[in-house]
Amino acid sequence: MRRPPRPVPVLRKALALVAALALTACSAAAPAPTPAARRTAGAAAGFPVTVENCGRTLTFDRPPAKVVTGYHPALETLLALGLGDRVAGRTFFGESAFLPGQKEQYDRIPQLSPTIMLPQKEVMLAQGADFVLDNAMASFDAAGGYATVEELDAAGSPVYILGGWCSPEEVLRFTLDDTFTDLRNLGRIFGVPDRAERLAAELRARLADVRKRVEGRAPVKVLATDGGKGPVNAYGGSGVTHQMITLAGGENVLADVEGDYTEVSAERISAARPEALLVSDYATLRGEDMPSAPAKAAEAFAVARNSPAAEHGRYLALPVAAQHPGYRNLLAVTDLARFLHPDAFTR
Template identity: 30%
Template sequence: MNTRTLAVLLAGTLLLTGCGAQVQDTAAARKVTVKRCGQAVEYTTPQRAVVYEGGSADKMFALGLTDHVHGYVMPPANPPVAESPWASEYAKVEFLGDDLLNRELVVDAKSDFVVAGWRSGFSDQRGITPEILDGLKIQSFMHAESCFNYPGHPERVTPFEALYTDLERLGQIFGVEDRARTLVAGYRKRVQTVRADAPKGDPTPVFLYDSGTDKPFTAGSQVPPNDIIRFAGGRNIFGDLDARWSEVTWEAVVQAKPEVIIILDYGDKPAQEKIEFLKEFPATSKLPAVVNDRFHILDYNEGISGPRNIDGLEGFAAYLRELQE
């Protein structure tokens, strides 16, 4: 091909692009097979993602994928996005609603990709599942942390490993594998530093109080606070519970004698109100943690699967170290 012919072809390409012609974008056409829980799924690079809650949005933003996010759904329980480390990224995408994730919203948004957790966004009862979205030709991605009881294709990964897995898989789907590897390596290093500095001796018994008065709602072994507690040098008193978030009994809390209580801060009930309840409630008022006023507040987005888990770990680890001084 001579120089003149090449110049003509290049000029034609530029003209077509300038006129808005649909020039093939090789990145947009890229296909890759990645696991969705335990199921291998073929993905085409998404362009209009809908993300549910802060954890999903944060994973996308941390990977530098804001341009691929159409909008987010943020139920009222979530802290304001203005408090997020990625507040400027939230401002660049559309706020789609403050209710639970639903199929109509996703369809109306003309989304080609939905990020949420199993039974934390996706739900049989509400008629929005990965299988249903497959039938609508809408791709979906589930947090690995939520996959241990996903029907038909379960996957069991410890919570922090699940965070790393999600970032690596999203990196594959969007073709930013190097970025994902660098991000995960940085997070792993921060976690290793915390674990190396954790107090020695018997782990401190810790109770995470989410909510509830008749019965407390707490963290089992399958959610990030379990890893936050153990990596920092504590022991989740319900760490043997093979569940994500679960109702327990006050009797079990009392029997475990927690020396520290983590308050999960979210919704319309401030953390201080939860602390006052525990101080006044007869069943908990004599717990070692309550008597010694040992409460640590964990932000909601530090407790659900997302990059802010690392911040939550570092904050709680610093709190435990202070108790040893």
């Protein structure tokens, strides 16, 4: 379902098969200065700024002005920070579940790739970007024809990976606190630290409200699934989806299963007897190998046919973008809590 470095990256894998790259011929953004010009232009007020990401030290003498974003959670995080005017190019996002007010901004930004992957090496290097933001390392794999992190750094296009999803091991170590770290780092990089702190404070208040509402309530047993009749693609006891379930007042029935996105036997799913399902939803990215959320829910209900979830047909379709590092996963905790404990939100 998801992008590498996950063990079964169905979404990335399927979309990466698209052979033709539809490119927007021109951008309204002004040409970016050359790397040499950036180095000699001098530091802006409040700069230089230095941050750590993926074991690398990134230093900025001025806020980025020509940004390219990868998979959509990267773009919507910048939009949430009010930085849409800095984005000169983006990848495709076919899911219908745009965050409020963001579809219009998305449509105004030139599309550089018809998939969620960044464009191929030559196209990417030709953008002259002064910052690249993405959610994983898949779009920087030389074997796939992409510009590497090192090549983009050398071209004056430093790469930042949200959530520190820089390796399979780091995906498992991810916590929602890493999203707050990203907001703080991006605020500093773009010279808007106060704006980032205000957004972080709003999000922390939302999470505190959820905790207060679900406190003392019996956790709802949740199976988070991406479909399959056996083995079932599901979410174990590590990573972002497990944390969202827990914060929302749920109990992940696969909490003792090692890993984040993994395969689980039908027998294990049946024995778990979930009370509710959380189903990854790709919306308009569906294809023959990407069934709809209702179809995936039906598969899980058939496997766990003796469960309370199947008896009541209880499931929530969660946009898959919320299961990747970015601003959206913090918002999704509230949506999940409302689904699991609707009576806690009547006041």
